Amino acid sequence: MLVAAEILRTYVNPRQAIRNKLGDGTGEGQALAYLLAACLMHFCSRLPQLSRESANNTEDLSFPALASGQFIGAVLVAPLAFYALAAASRLIGRAFGGRSNWRNSRIALFWSLLSAAPLGLVAGAASMLLPLEFAPIVMNVLSWVAAGAFALIWAIGILEAENPP
Numbered sequence: 001m002l003v004a005a006e007i008l009r010t011y012v013n014p015r016q017a018i019r020n021k022l023g024d025g026t027g028e029g030q031a032l033a034y035l036l037a038a039c040l041m042h043f044c045s046r047l048p049q050l051s052r053e054s055a056n057n058t059e060d061l062s063f064p065a066l067a068s069g070q071f072i073g074a075v076l077v078a079p080l081a082f083y084a085l086a087a088a089s090r091l092i093g094r095a096f097g098g099r100s101n102w103r104n105s106r107i108a109l110f111w112s113l114l115s116a117a118p119l120g121l122v123a124g125a126a127s128m129l130l131p132l133e134f135a136p137i138v139m140n141v142l143s144w145v146a147a148g149a150f151a152l153i154w155a156i157g158i159l160e161a162e163n164p165p
Contacts, residue, residue, distance in 0.1 A: 003037075003114070010115045010153060018157040021111050022104050022164075031103070034110040035079050041117035043074040045124030049139065052127070082109060089158060098162030108157030115153050119146035 010017040050070060054063035083106070090098075090105035123142035127135040 007115050007118060010111070011149075014115075014153050014156045015160060018108060018111065018153070018160045021107055022157075022161055026107055028103070028106075031106050031110050032079075034107075034114045035082055036075070038110065038113035038117045039075045039078050039082075041114075041121055042078075043071055045117075045120040046070050046074070048124050048128035052132075052135075082113065085109060093158065093162040096162075099164060100161040104161035105158070108161045109154060112150050112154035112157050116146050116150035119149055122146075 006017065006021075047067065047070075050066045051063055054061060054066050086106040086109040087102070089109065090100065090102055093100055093105065119142065123139050123146060126142055127139040130138055
C-alpha cells in the first residue's frame with residue numbers, strides 16, 4: 001500500500017494502523033527509510049522559516065549556511081538521536097513489564113515521526129504563504145498540532161508494541 005494512504009489511515013485509526021505496521025514484517029531497511037523520510041520532510045518544512053531568518057538577519061549568516069546547518073542536524077544527527085530514543089523507550093517498556101522487541105520499538109517511533117511529518121510540511125507551507133504578521137502564529141499552532149499528533153501516535157504505538165494481542 002502507498003505510504004501516503006497508510007499515513008491517512010493512521011490519522012483515522014492509529015491503533016489499527018500501528019498494529020498493521022508491527023505485524024506486516026517491516027524490516028530494518030524500511031524502518032530506516034521511514035526515519036530518513038521523516039527527517040527530510042522536517043528539513044524541508046523548516047526551509048521557509050530559514051529563508052525569512054536569513055533575509056532578516058543582521059549578521060553574515062546566509063541562507064545556504066542556515067540550510068546546511070539545518071540539514072546536518074535534521075538528516076545526519078537526528079536519526080542517531082531517534083535510534084537512541086527508541087532504545088530508551090524499549091528499556092523503559094521492559095522495566096514496566098512490556099513484551100515487545102527492539103524492532104517494534106523502532107517501528108513505533110519511526111512510523112509516528114513519518115505520520116506527523118506532513119503536518120510539519122503544512123506548517124512550513126503556511127509560514128511561506130501567509131503574510132509576515134500572521135505566519136509565526138499560524139506556524140507555531142500548526143507545529144504544536146504536529147507535535148501532538150506525533151506524541152499521540154507514538155504513545156499508541158508504544159502501547160501496541162509493548163502489549164501485543
